[in-house]
Amino acid sequence: MELQGEIESRENKPLPGCVMGDLHYTKEGIPVLIIGHHILYGKIVRLEKPFAVLVKHTDTHQADDVVEMGEGTPSTCYLVRALIKKKIIFKTRPKPIITNVPKKV
DSSP states (O other): OEESSOOOOTTOOOOTTSOOOEEEEOTTOOEEEEETTEEEEOEEEEEEEEEEEEEEEEOHHHHHHHHHTTSOOOOEEEEEEEEEEEEEEEOSOOEEOOOOOOOOO
């Protein structure tokens, strides 16, 4: 997901691990991001080069035996968990969500 601009927390706390908003899709497949009282419309774009999500994996059983015998270092490998081929871009400014505005009489 790619956003233009910055997102700031009201409580001035770090954002990693926090719920930012809700991601929905219209019937036509257009992504819609709702953050608080604001709505953003985006589009899905195919990446030129896909990204791989890797997880570092250390072989602990074999590594412990090898290190105890002084024959080498623990073996490490990386497992591919996912390939990311598309991204969602939100370029437009957020629009306020206004419902049921009371009229002055």
